[in-house]
Amino acid sequence: MNTVDMVVDVLGAVLVALLVVSGVAAIASGWILPIGRQRYRVRILRPRLWGCATLVFGIGAAVMIFRPFGFPYDLVGLAMFLSGLALRTRSERPGPTA
Secondary structure: OOHHHHHHHHHHHHHHHHHHHHHHHHHHHOOOOOOOHHHHOOOOOOHHHHHHHHHHHHHHHHHHHHOOOOHHHHHHHHHHHHHHHHHHHHOOOOOOOO
């Protein structure tokens, strides 16, 4: 393993850990990291959905970055990554009213 691979692995692990921790925090308490909310004027109306989406997004990113199982599972990681993105955009819209 050369130095570039090691740096990519460490940065990937830090990114995935940040995503998973922020997703769990949003699911458990409804709290969202304040990074980027003022700059892009994004309003998260459903923080628990955002947390679930971030968790799915992070796990999909981990499967794609680290490739623990090989080719067919990389596609599963890609599907999780894209579905996490779709759920994150849904969390910016109001939920269904009962």
